[in-house]
Every structure is written in structure tokens, then in C-alpha cells.
Amino acid sequence: MDATELAWRLALPCDADTHHLLHALAPLVRALPNTLRTYRTDDEQKTVSGAHVLPALVCGDRGEPARLADCHLDALDVLRHLPEAERPLVADVLARHLVQDADLLPAWVTRDLLVELIRNAPVSxxxxxxxxxxxxxxxxxxxxxxxxxxxxxxxxxxxxxxxxxxxxxxxxxxxxxxxxxxxxxxxxxxxxHGSGREVLEEARGLLHDIPAGERTPEAVIGLLRLARELGEGDWLTEHAEPLLLGLAPNELWRLRATDVDALMPVVRDAGLLSALQAVEAIWRRPQARTTPSP
Known part of the structure; x- marks a missing residue:
């Protein structure tokens, strides 16, 4: 469907109400033209188009879980029948609404949505x-x-x-x-994932591959916490201090007292030790709150 041609044909009657509808449909016509001619017929022989399904999903009422589930299923069926080029955008809309509505959907509906969205993920x-x-x-x-x-x-x-x-x-x-x-x-x-050491080395390799300016403190601290959970004390002894030294002083505030328990015995740098003590004080000695040292 050619969006320009459709707009031109609908504009010919110079009817204000038609222009309002055309304006409302313009994003769908431009980005997802095939939603206007992709239809779904449900078990009750009710037929809806993709162009109807997507606004219905956006306007879904969380106060009516059964109807909300139907909206998700309608959108899922339309997704499966659209040309491949138009699926990513519909999948993106459906994914965002699934995150918002999952607590109200039956488990089998959530499963069907997840399976199809995961299948579309490499494309999208x-x-x-x-x-x-x-x-x-x-x-x-x-x-x-x-x-x-x-x-x-x-x-x-x-x-x-x-x-x-x-x-x-x-x-x-x-x-x-x-x-x-x-x-x-x-x-x-x-x-x-295999042995603890193997997992940690894989994760450290991934962290090393990330450009320095794009590494997040969440990734570094998450890796240290994973080593603690895996009981890999020797790995922490070898790698914890260099990883912590790569964090800015204000990023050390993201640590918690349980992190300090694992890190204090393996850190030697005076500045880091001071920062770890300050973090511990926040949780265990509230009256001694201080800012971690650089």
C-alpha cells in the first residue's frame, strides 16, 4: 500500500472528518502500511485489522484483564502475519506492553508472547x-x-x-x-554455566572487550558480586583491586556492606580501603557517615 497515494485519495473529498481520521492513521500508514490490510478472525468469528489491534493494545484497560489478554493475543497474531520488514516495530510495541501487563496475563498468554518475541529478537x-x-x-x-x-x-x-x-x-x-x-x-x-573460574574469566573477558568509556559500574560491581557468590576467593584476590581502581570515587557508593565483607581482605590500596570503610559505616554505623575517599 502506497501511503502517499492513499493520503491523496482520502483527501480528495475535502471532508474534515475524513482528514481527522487520516491524520490519526498517518503514523500507521507510513510505518506499518500492511496493518491496514492484515486481519485476524478469532474463535467467535470477529475480525479485526492490525491497524485496529495496535491502538486497542495501547488503550487497553488494566481493569479488564480478560480483555487485555485478548488485545495482546490479537497483536501477537497480527505480528505473525505481517511482512518481515514490519514485524520489528510491532514486536517492539508488544514487548513494551508485555512488560507493563505481564502481572495480569495468564501464564500461557505470557508464554506465547515470550516465545514469539524471543524468536523476533535477532531481527528487531x-x-x-x-x-x-x-x-x-x-x-x-x-x-x-x-x-x-x-x-x-x-x-x-x-x-x-x-x-x-x-x-x-x-x-x-x-x-x-x-x-x-x-x-x-x-x-x-x-x-x-560451568565452573566458577570459567564463568568469571568469560565475564572478565567480556568486560575487557567493552571500550573503557562504556564500562558501567554496575557491570564491574556485578562481576565482583558474582565472584563472591561463586566462592572464588582466589579470583577476587587477583582481580578485585584492579577492577575497583577502575571505578570513579563516587561510583564506589554503589557497593553495599556485604560487598565490603568480601573485598576488605583482598584490597591493599589505602584509598580503596578508606572507601570500603565508609561504605560499611553507612550500613552498620549510621552516625559515622562519610564520603568515600578518592
């Missing part, structure tokens, strides 16, 4: 899908907690996690995903 730009992680983690953790879960179902759930992780290719995205997986014991057990 994986770095934009990190926001889906809380939904995926919650779904997988909930399902793995079922008493009647079969081995086959476990493999399917692990497959979801691995396909999601494979959609990240940049070093910063892969490291962030590794640290996200470390946020849940159930997920960490499912993905099975």
Missing part, C-alpha cells in the same frame, strides 16, 4: 529486549516451581532462556545478561 535488535528479562525470569521461575513439572517441560524452559541469551551479541549485552542470570538461583542452575 537484541539490545532493545533486555527489558523483557523480568517477565521471562518470573515466568520461568514460576513454572520451574511447579510440583508436576516434567523433564521435557524443564528442557523447554531452559531452551527459552538459552534462545533469549543467544540474541545478545555485543560484549556489554552478553555480560549484562550473564549477570541478570546470576540474580536467581533457579535460573542460574538451569542455564549451567
Amino acid at each position: 535488535g537484541a539490545h532493545r529486549w533486555a527489558g523483557l528479562w523480568p517477565v521471562l525470569e518470573t515466568y520461568v521461575s514460576h513454572e520451574m516451581g511447579r510440583a508436576d513439572l516434567t523433564d521435557k517441560e524443564v528442557k523447554v524452559l531452559v531452551g527459552h532462556l538459552r534462545r533469549y541469551a543467544r540474541s545478545f551479541t555485543r560484549s556489554q549485552d552478553r555480560l549484562s545478561q550473564l549477570l541478570r542470570e546470576a540474580g536467581s538461583s533457579r535460573v542460574w542452575a538451569a542455564v549451567d
Whole structure:
């Protein structure tokens, strides 16, 4: 469908109401022209177009969970039937609304949405899908907690996690995903990264590959916390101080007292020791609050 030609034809009658509708539809006509002629027919033989489905999803009422689920399913079906070039934008809209509405959707609806969105992630730009992680983690953790879960179902759930992780290719995205997986014991057990030393060296390699100006304190501190959780004291002794020295003084405020417990025995730099003591004081001696030294 040619957007310019459609606009010209609709403008011919010079009808004000038609112009209002054309103006309202202009973003869809320009970016997603095939939504105007992609239709879905549900079990009740009700037919809706993609151009109807997307505004309906945006205007979905969280006070009506059943209707909201229908809006997501309508959008999912339209996504599956659009030409490949138009799927990324629709997938992006659907992903944002899934993050917002997941707490109201039935588990099977969430599953179907996640499977299709993960499948589209490599096309749509994986770095934009990190926001889906809380939904995926919650779904997988909930399902793995079922008493009647079969081995086959476990493999399917692990497959979801691995396909999601494979959609990240940049070093910063892969490291962030590794640290996200470390946020849940159930997920960490499912993905099975191997020995602690191997995981930490992989993560340190990813951190090293990130340009210095793009490394975040969350990544550095997350790596140190992962080493603590894995019980890799020797690795911390070797690498903790150089990693901490790469952080700006104000970034050390992101540490917590439990971080200090693991780091204090392996740090020798006087400035870092002072900063760690200041962090500990915030949590355990409130009256002695001070600013970490440079």
C-alpha cells in the first residue's frame, strides 16, 4: 500500500472528518502500511485489522484483564502475519506492553508472547529486549516451581532462556545478561554455566572487550558480586583491586556492606580501603557517615 497515494485519495473529498481520521492513521500508514490490510478472525468469528489491534493494545484497560489478554493475543497474531520488514516495530510495541501487563496475563498468554518475541529478537535488535528479562525470569521461575513439572517441560524452559541469551551479541549485552542470570538461583542452575573460574574469566573477558568509556559500574560491581557468590576467593584476590581502581570515587557508593565483607581482605590500596570503610559505616554505623575517599 502506497501511503502517499492513499493520503491523496482520502483527501480528495475535502471532508474534515475524513482528514481527522487520516491524520490519526498517518503514523500507521507510513510505518506499518500492511496493518491496514492484515486481519485476524478469532474463535467467535470477529475480525479485526492490525491497524485496529495496535491502538486497542495501547488503550487497553488494566481493569479488564480478560480483555487485555485478548488485545495482546490479537497483536501477537497480527505480528505473525505481517511482512518481515514490519514485524520489528510491532514486536517492539508488544514487548513494551508485555512488560507493563505481564502481572495480569495468564501464564500461557505470557508464554506465547515470550516465545514469539524471543524468536523476533535477532531481527528487531537484541539490545532493545533486555527489558523483557523480568517477565521471562518470573515466568520461568514460576513454572520451574511447579510440583508436576516434567523433564521435557524443564528442557523447554531452559531452551527459552538459552534462545533469549543467544540474541545478545555485543560484549556489554552478553555480560549484562550473564549477570541478570546470576540474580536467581533457579535460573542460574538451569542455564549451567560451568565452573566458577570459567564463568568469571568469560565475564572478565567480556568486560575487557567493552571500550573503557562504556564500562558501567554496575557491570564491574556485578562481576565482583558474582565472584563472591561463586566462592572464588582466589579470583577476587587477583582481580578485585584492579577492577575497583577502575571505578570513579563516587561510583564506589554503589557497593553495599556485604560487598565490603568480601573485598576488605583482598584490597591493599589505602584509598580503596578508606572507601570500603565508609561504605560499611553507612550500613552498620549510621552516625559515622562519610564520603568515600578518592
